[in-house]
Amino acid sequence: MHLHQSVWAATAIPPDFLPLTDDLRVEVCVVGAGIAGLSTAYLLAKAGKSVAVLDDGPIGGGMTQMTTGHLVNMMDDRYFELEAIHGVQGARLAAQSHSDAIDRIESIVALEKIDCDFSRLDGFLFLADSDEEATLDKELQAAHRAGLHAVTKLDRAPFTSFDSGPCLRFPQVAQFHALKYLAGLAKAIRRDGGRIFTGSHAEGIKPGTPARVRCGSHTVTADAVVVATNVPVNSRFAIHTKQAPYMTYVIGARVPRGSVPKILSWDTGDPYHYVRLQAMEDDDLLIVGGEDHKSGQANDGKRRQARLEAWARERFPMMGPLEFAWGGQIMETVDYLAFIGRSPMDDENVFVATGDSGMGLTHGTIAAIIISDSILGRQNRWAKLYNASRKPIGAAREYGRENLNVARQYAQWLTPGEVEGVEEIARDDGAVLRRGLSKIAVYRDSMGAVHASNAACPHLGCIVHWNRSEKTWDCPCHGSRFDRFGKVMNGPANRDLAKVSRRRSARARRPVWVEVLLSGLAAGVGSALVASAFTRRNYGHAARAMNSVAHIYDGEPTPAKDAPARRNTAIGSALHLAASVGWAALFEGIFGNRARADAPAALAGGACVAATAYVVDYHVVPKRLRPGFEEHLTPSQMFCVYTALAAGFALPVVLSRLRGHQIKNADER
Ligand SMILES: Cc1cc2nc3c(=O)[nH]c(=O)nc-3n(C[C@H](O)[C@H](O)[C@H](O)COP(=O)(O)OP(=O)(O)OC[C@H]3O[C@@H](n4cnc5c(N)ncnc54)[C@H](O)[C@@H]3O)c2cc1C
Ligand code: FES
Numbered sequence: 001m002h003l004h005q006s007v008w009a010a011t012a013i014p015p016d017f018l019p020l021t022d023d024l025r026v027e028v029c030v031v032g033a034g035i036a037g038l039s040t041a042y043l044l045a046k047a048g049k050s051v052a053v054l055d056d057g058p059i060g061g062g063m064t065q066m067t068t069g070h071l072v073n074m075m076d077d078r079y080f081e082l083e084a085i086h087g088v089q090g091a092r093l094a095a096q097s098h099s100d101a102i103d104r105i106e107s108i109v110a111l112e113k114i115d116c117d118f119s120r121l122d123g124f125l126f127l128a129d130s131d132e133e134a135t136l137d138k139e140l141q142a143a144h145r146a147g148l149h150a151v152t153k154l155d156r157a158p159f160t161s162f163d164s165g166p167c168l169r170f171p172q173v174a175q176f177h178a179l180k181y182l183a184g185l186a187k188a189i190r191r192d193g194g195r196i197f198t199g200s201h202a203e204g205i206k207p208g209t210p211a212r213v214r215c216g217s218h219t220v221t222a223d224a225v226v227v228a229t230n231v232p233v234n235s236r237f238a239i240h241t242k243q244a245p246y247m248t249y250v251i252g253a254r255v256p257r258g259s260v261p262k263i264l265s266w267d268t269g270d271p272y273h274y275v276r277l278q279a280m281e282d283d284d285l286l287i288v289g290g291e292d293h294k295s296g297q298a299n300d301g302k303r304r305q306a307r308l309e310a311w312a313r314e315r316f317p318m319m320g321p322l323e324f325a326w327g328g329q330i331m332e333t334v335d336y337l338a339f340i341g342r343s344p345m346d347d348e349n350v351f352v353a354t355g356d357s358g359m360g361l362t363h364g365t366i367a368a369i370i371i372s373d374s375i376l377g378r379q380n381r382w383a384k385l386y387n388a389s390r391k392p393i394g395a396a397r398e399y400g401r402e403n404l405n406v407a408r409q410y411a412q413w414l415t416p417g418e419v420e421g422v423e424e425i426a427r428d429d430g431a432v433l434r435r436g437l438s439k440i441a442v443y444r445d446s447m448g449a450v451h452a453s454n455a456a457c458p459h460l461g462c463i464v465h466w467n468r469s470e471k472t473w474d475c476p477c478h479g480s481r482f483d484r485f486g487k488v489m490n491g492p493a494n495r496d497l498a499k500v501s502r503r504r505s506a507r508a509r510r511p512v513w514v515e516v517l518l519s520g521l522a523a524g525v526g527s528a529l530v531a532s533a534f535t536r537r538n539y540g541h542a543a544r545a546m547n548s549v550a551h552i553y554d555g556e557p558t559p560a561k562d563a564p565a566r567r568n569t570a571i572g573s574a575l576h577l578a579a580s581v582g583w584a585a586l587f588e589g590i591f592g593n594r595a596r597a598d599a600p601a602a603l604a605g606g607a608c609v610a611a612t613a614y615v616v617d618y619h620v621v622p623k624r625l626r627p628g629f630e631e632h633l634t635p636s637q638m639f640c641v642y643t644a645l646a647a648g649f650a651l652p653v654v655l656s657r658l659r660g661h662q663i664k665n666a667d668e669r
Helices: 035-046 079-111 133-145 178-191 301-315 357-375 393-413 512-539 542-554 563-591 599-620 635-658
Strands: 024-031 051-054 119-126 152-154 167-175 195-197 204-206 211-215 218-227 243-255 264-267 274-279 284-294 322-333 339-342 350-354 429-435 438-444 450-454 465-467 472-474 481-483 488-490
Touching: 024 035, 024 211, 035 051, 035 178, 035 218, 035 350, 035 357, 051 218, 079 133, 079 167, 079 178, 079 357, 079 393, 133 152, 133 167, 167 264, 178 195, 218 357, 243 301, 243 393, 284 301, 284 322, 301 322, 322 357, 339 357, 350 357, 429 465, 512 563, 512 635, 563 599, 563 635, 599 635
Parallel strands: 024 051, 024 218, 051 195, 119 264, 218 350
Antiparallel strands: 119 167, 152 167, 204 211, 211 218, 243 284, 243 322, 264 274, 274 284, 339 350, 429 438, 438 450, 465 472, 472 481, 481 488
């Protein structure tokens, strides 16, 4: 069985291109050679622009190779939902744009003579088990209002192996072999003078006139840049709060030719099932997809694929054994339409295409039309609808729900690891471990060797999760995905997960009690110095730093130089240092081995413990242990003292971080 490989990748060889080896000056630089990037480059090269395309993999090696290749004007989020947000006119424009995208693909296939199994056929939307006929009626009326008057309602779809019940027929939609189509586009781009570079990772996109795309030691300078990386790698926030990543799964099994009608179909479930056929040598491959879940928030892809298989076998009992099982990610926007056009909060000459949803092939083609029109200075009637800077006002609830979900993901910083140690991870499997305050993404390869990366996503720091069925690390927040070794596959992150070195530093080897003592003393002395700075006026000089803290403990409002005062100072200082070491021990106990922690997390942890120390020391401990302290320091000064305490706890961790992370290798255990 082809695991993790789509039927398209198994049945097409992508044309070869070389990496970028020189600086380059072009009119347009397109980053990403999926359907959105190559379609844009094709239209621009055809219009006479000098174009360079950069992709860090082969062409089509992103989500385009994972598609199922339905080309449709049936909205997978329903026309009546779209209408509620964008109005009848918006739904009408959306219907037009998807229909025109199919027409555009068809005309390119004909013009460029691309052999990519393109064919027109009918699509059928039937009811999921849990749904009611009223959904179809509502959708039929909304589709008609959107201008799709040829959509009709039927008693059943033309399947013979099961009765689908009532359905809507969307006539003259289409299907194709996406990778063969991209190969044809690439050939035409080259013919028209465009240049394509694969194995060329765009590390940085610097807006400006001209804009600059840095790719290793080379730079592509361009009048305009199109970021067609599926999820924009040039934007940190603007777009990512308006869309959410979902994994979707596909299986493929042979069926005798003619036993399943050649149509496209979907049910109305949420998540929905999608079905099509692909002709193989002697028979057909039945392709069934669905079982979507929020990326990084489930690790049961195999079970989902098993459920897909059960669903398909119930309806298509003639199915042979599974031949393909793969999965990929789609970006669901909160208001159901892609974000296409000028990159929000960026220069005018930087463009993005994202928010593909389950309709990324037509959305990618629409993006090519809108963006090329914009670069060529033409008006485009869909540009406003898809404007990437639009505010999702009509979708405020969905926006809130998705962003609350993202906020919740940060709680993962506080949860235990999925396993205690690397020896609990099976071969060819991965898991997230806790090491002190940080989390480590550990993959054990089939030979048992350990590959460890920092589990904090380089985009905005969410903790990545292992996806067992796809063997990837998926970020639950905005769609970044990394391969098993931590290499970035999907934006918005644009660099790999940080490597965790296996080298064990002197710090890692030092006994924990030494660490606790050192950080406790650092915290104690540091906070005393800060307190001393505030009370210098009272004491006259800073050298007797401990006095200030000591008198907070012993309650003496002014220092005295006699023997009882010195004794008080000594007792107070000792108390303060002992308390600091105690708090450091608690910090160690709660957060584990700090020597392997992350600096920011250690600072946060230090702050938590220092805040607790503040509450306990000065609000919970009986007043008689601290009479008069309020006269020494104001609350804001106390805040500074406790910030110093927190920094002291975290200091060894920060120093350790500067020397790199450590994790025990399986072999070292
Ligand atoms: C299982 C599945 C089924 C689907 N079915 C359908 C369907 O039936 N119909 C439909 O319309 N849509 C479908 N989709 C969606 C559709 O396939 C995708 O949305 C679409 O192919 C995405 O195209 P793209 O060009 O935006 O992105 P991609 O194809 O992902 O291309 C982006 C490219 O950018 C490159 N890249 C990323 N970062 C960098 C960088 N920093 N430097 C250089 N290169 C970079 C990547 O290597 C990649 O090649 C499906 C998706 C999945 C996962
Ligand atoms: S994708 Fe945004 S934090 Fe990971």
